Amino acid sequence: MSMYFHLRAVPPSALRNSATWFQRLFEDDWDTVRERIGRHREEVLDKLYGDVERLYCGIPPNHAPEGPRTQVVLGGGPVFHTDPALPPFLLLTASQVGRVAEFLKGADFDDLWRHSRIRLLRPYGAPDAEPEVRGLFAATHRDLTAFYAQTAAYGDAVVKWLLV
Incomplete structure (x- = not known):
C-alpha cells in the first residue's frame, strides 16, 4: 500500500472551504489544477512523512511549542472529508504559510538532524546507512523550504491531504 502526503498551494481567491472542492483539488492532475487556479505548486512526501514531521517537531520530551x-x-x-473514514484535509492560511516559510528559512538542518538523528535512523538499522538517510532528509528539507518560500512569496494558502 502506498501512502503519500500531498501539499498543494492555492491562491486565497481560488480557495473554497469545502471538502468537496478539496477532494477535486487532489483528484485533478497538475494541468487541470494549473488551469483552474492559475498556477500549480505541489510537494509530495512518501509514507515516511511522519519521520519528516519528527524532524521539525522534536521528540518527547522536547516537543516544539505550537507554531510554525x-x-x-x-x-x-x-x-x-465527506467520507468520515478518510482523513481530514488540512488548511494553512496564507499568513500561516508565511510563518512556516520564515521558520524553514531560518532553520539549521544540522541542528534539526542532531536533535532527531537517533530516532530517525532507528528504522534503517545499520549505522552505515546514516549518510544516505541524512541526505534524504536534507533533500526533503530543501524541497519543503523552497515550496513554502515560493508559496509565501505568492501569498498562497496550502491544502494538505494524506492519500492512500
Whole structure:
C-alpha cells in the first residue's frame, strides 16, 4: 500500500472551504489544477512523512511549542472529508504559510538532524546507512523550504491531504 502526503498551494481567491472542492483539488492532475487556479505548486512526501514531521517537531520530551515548526508537515486547520473514514484535509492560511516559510528559512538542518538523528535512523538499522538517510532528509528539507518560500512569496494558502 502506498501512502503519500500531498501539499498543494492555492491562491486565497481560488480557495473554497469545502471538502468537496478539496477532494477535486487532489483528484485533478497538475494541468487541470494549473488551469483552474492559475498556477500549480505541489510537494509530495512518501509514507515516511511522519519521520519528516519528527524532524521539525522534536521528540518527547522536547516537543516544539505550537507554531510554525509544528505546521510544516501535519499542521493546519482540519476540514473534514465527506467520507468520515478518510482523513481530514488540512488548511494553512496564507499568513500561516508565511510563518512556516520564515521558520524553514531560518532553520539549521544540522541542528534539526542532531536533535532527531537517533530516532530517525532507528528504522534503517545499520549505522552505515546514516549518510544516505541524512541526505534524504536534507533533500526533503530543501524541497519543503523552497515550496513554502515560493508559496509565501505568492501569498498562497496550502491544502494538505494524506492519500492512500
